Amino acid sequence: MELLYFGDKGWGDELFFATLMTIAVSITAMIIGFLFAALFTPLKLSSNKFLNTIGNAYTTVIRGVPELLVIYLFFFGGSGAIMFVASIFGYNDYIEINAFLTGSFSIGIISGAYSTEVFRGALQSIDKGQFEAAKVLGFNKYIYFFKIILPQMLRLAIPNLSNVWQITLKDTSLISVTGLVEIMRQSYIAAGSTRDPLFFYSFAAVLYLMLTFLSMQLLNRLETKFSKGY
C-alpha cells in the first residue's frame, strides 16, 4: 500500500493524474468521433453512389483494421503529413505534434467509425412517417432536424453510444505505445522503477473497472432521461 502514497514516496498522485488523462483523452476522442460521425453518417445514407462508397469505405476500413495499426499510422505518419502540408506553405522546419492530439485523433477516428454505424442505425429505425409529417407540416430545416429527428435519434442511439464509449475508453490504453502518460503508461513506468508489475498492472485494471462502472451508471441515468415519454 505504501506504493500508492501521494507525494514523493508513492505513485498515488501520478496514477491519479494519469487517470484524469485517460478520461480527458477518452472524452476528446469521443467528441472527435462525433464530428467524424456527423460527416460520414449522411454519406452512408446518401443515395449518391460515390458518396455512399466513401462512407462505407471509412467504416469498413477502420472497423476491419486493428486499432494499434491505426495508432502507428498516425504516430509515425502524423508529423510527416503535417510537415508536408506546411512545406507547401513554405514552412520547412521540423514539426512535432503533441502526443495528446495524435492519440485523441487516432482513437477519435476509430470511435467515429463505430458512432457512424450507431447513428445510421438509429436514423434508419425512426418511423418514416415522422420525416414525412415534418415535411408536410412545413417546418423549417432547423426545427425539422433539431426538434423532431434528433431527439428521436438520440433516444435510439444512446444505449449503443454507451457501448462505443466503453470501447473508446478501453482503446485509450493503446496510445500508451506513443508515450502519452495515461493509466497504462504510468503503470508501466511505476512497474519498471519499483519492479512490482503485478501490483501496478492489477491496480490499472481496477482503475479501468472503476471508470467503466461509474460511466455505465451515468449513462444509464442519461438513457432513462432520454427515453422519457415512451
Add this chain to the structure above:
Amino acid sequence: MDIELMINSFPKLLNATLITLKLLSVSLIVGLFIGLGFAILRMNNNKLINKFAYGYSYIFRGTPLLVQIFIIYFGLGQIEYLRTTFLWVVLKEPYWCAIIAFSLNTGAYTSEILRSAFQTIKPGYLEAGRSLGIPSKIIFTKIQIPIAIKQSLPAYGNEIILMLKGTSLASTVTLMDLTGVAKYIISTTFKPVEVFIVAGGIYLFMTFIIHNVIKYLEKKYGFQT
C-alpha cells in the same frame, strides 16, 4: 508512394500473418470452451456460482485487453511460487501468455453471447420436445444447440473479428505478428502509409473472409424459429 517497399514487405507481412492466424485460431477454440463453461455456470440457479461467472465476464469485459496481457506476461512472473511449478514453462513464453490472455478475454465475451442465445430459446420448444417423449440429450443436441447457434452467429462473428484485431496486441509482448512486423518495418523505413496499406489490406482481407463465412453459416442455419 514507394511501390517497391510495398512489394518487398508483402512476403514478410504475409509470413507474420501465419502467427496472427495461429494466435487467433488457438485462442478462439480455447475461448469457446471457456465461454460455454461460463455460460452454463451463468444459467445455474445457485447464486454464488452465478455471481462468480458474472464477475468473471464483468472483469474481463470491463478492462482493456492490453492490461490483461501485461498482468499475465509481466505480472505473474513476479510470484515466486509460480516460478517453481510446471506452469512457469508456459508462462515464460510470450506466445503462451498472449494465448492465455486472448482465450480468457474472448471466453468472457463468448459466455455472454452464448448465455443470451440459450435464454432466448422459447420454453415452448423444450416443452414440445418433452411432451413428444424425446430424450433430454437429443433435445439438447437437436433442438437447443441448433437454435443457439442460429441466435449467436451474428454476435459471434463480430467477436471473431474483434479477436482478430485483438491479436495485434501480441506485438506489445515482443511477438512478431502482423502488426509487430508492420511496426518494425515502419520504424526502420519511416514509410507508415505504404506499410499501413499492405498490412491493413491483409487484415481487411481476413475480416472479409470471416464475414462471408459467417454469412454463409447464417444462411445455412437460417430456419424460422
